[in-house]
Amino acid sequence: MRLRTPPSPPPCRFTLNTSSNLLSLNRPNSFLPHSTESISRTSLHSNGFRYFSQSSKPTEEDETDKLKRKLADLGINSDCCNPGQYDLLYCPKVSADTKKAYPVVNTRGKINSSRPLTGESLRLEELGDELLAYFAERMISKETLQRNNVMQVAGDQKIMAFPYRRNGQIVGCKYRTVEKKFWQGKNTEKVLYGLDDIAEADEIIIVEGEIDKLSVEEAGYCNCVSVPAGAPQTVSLKELPSLDKDTSFQYLWNCKDYLDKVSRIILATDGDIPGQALAEELARRLGRERCWLVHWPKKDEIGSFKDANEVLMNLGAEALRDAIDKAELYQMQNLD
Numbered sequence: 037m038r039l040r041t042p043p044s045p046p047p048c049r050f051t052l053n054t055s056s057n058l059l060s061l062n063r064p065n066s067f068l069p070h071s072t073e074s075i076s077r078t079s080l081h082s083n084g085f086r087y088f089s090q091s092s093k094p095t096e097e098d099e100t101d102k103l104k105r106k107l108a109d110l111g112i113n114s115d116c117c118n119p120g121q122y123d124l125l126y127c128p129k130v131s132a133d134t135k136k137a138y139p140v141v142n143t144r145g146k147i148n149s150s151r152p153l154t155g156e157s158l159r160l161e162e163l164g165d166e167l168l169a170y171f172a173e174r175m176i177s178k179e180t181l182q183r184n185n186v187m188q189v190a191g192d193q194k195i196m197a198f199p200y201r202r203n204g205q206i207v208g209c210k211y212r213t214v215e216k217k218f219w220q221g222k223n224t225e226k227v228l229y230g231l232d233d234i235a236e237a238d239e240i241i242i243v244e245g246e247i248d249k250l251s252v253e254e255a256g257y258c259n260c261v262s263v264p265a266g267a268p269q270t271v272s273l274k275e276l277p278s279l280d281k282d283t284s285f286q287y288l289w290n291c292k293d294y295l296d297k298v299s300r301i302i303l304a305t306d307g308d309i310p311g312q313a314l315a316e317e318l319a320r321r322l323g324r325e326r327c328w329l330v331h332w333p334k335k336d337e338i339g340s341f342k343d344a345n346e347v348l349m350n351l352g353a354e355a356l357r358d359a360i361d362k363a364e365l366y367q368m369q370n371l372d
């Protein structure tokens with residue numbers, strides 16, 4: 037079966053080498069928080085999962101309130117922050133010169149959600165030669181960057197900008213420096229990166245970072261999205277929380293209409309422990325029976341390549357395609 041490509045992209049190829057029948061499920065309730073797919077404490081422990089035991093008290097809300105009070109004592113307004121999300125806040129004791137290093141953060145207040153975000157309002161410009169060279173070293177072409185509207189922040193800081201779009205409209209933006217420092221615009225909608233690329237898709241690929249999404253596209257697969265906020269350190273042993281409390285995975289709920297109609301989901305997360313934990317948390321919410329897992333090729337006798345971009349850089353696009361083609365039906369991961 038072929039992945040459907042988004043409207044008017046460059047040619048993309050997808051041939052799935054698997055002898056198993058593809059699942060075609062009608063899963064309108066796949067996101068129900070207390071489904072039979074919830075992982076029990078016993079089954080996880082017996083399968084060797086690492087976990088942090090958490091007592092019922094203090095609650096997450098209590099801990100959040102305590103942290104906000106401590107920040108308030110330091111003169112930091114944290115009302116815009118949500119548990120489980122990344123936010124960049126300035127310490128009031130830091131000099132103004134230091135603040136200029138990250139000019140994209142709105143320090144004057146919350147973003148007005150009624151006003152559409154644009155490249156101009158976010159102070160974005162076309163990628164310069166230095167960042168184009170950075171991506172070229174990672175085997176990402178200028179054409180792929182342009183199709184995904186990857187830009188940089190205006191100024192001399194060489195900050196990459198990955199606009200998040202829904203129906204062509206910018207709803208958020210994630211930023212990255214060459215030194216791998218990440219942050220996101222505050223009070224913007226949390227969605228999957230590349231969401232418009234799966235609007236008409238029956239099958240999709242989910243990766244762990246924006247550059248991995250671009251790498252998968254270099255391998256010919258356009259129906260790929262990235263999670264916006266990285267991976268958890270461990271798998272939760274609790275039942276899936278309700279919508280309003282599932283803050284770390286709110287982006288899935290915000291994309292529910294896109295994901296419910298998908299019949300096959302290829303999880304191509306990082307191969308390290310957090311990446312495997314992310315795959316398990318995604319499978320819990322999306323339904324294991326329609327998830328498939330990519331196993332990255334061996335790097336040496338000891339370990340494997342970590343992610344899609346490492347495979348692309350070291351082995352090339354064909355090897356990356358081959359790894360995706362050989363994705364296996366998802367099984368609960370043993371993270372020991």
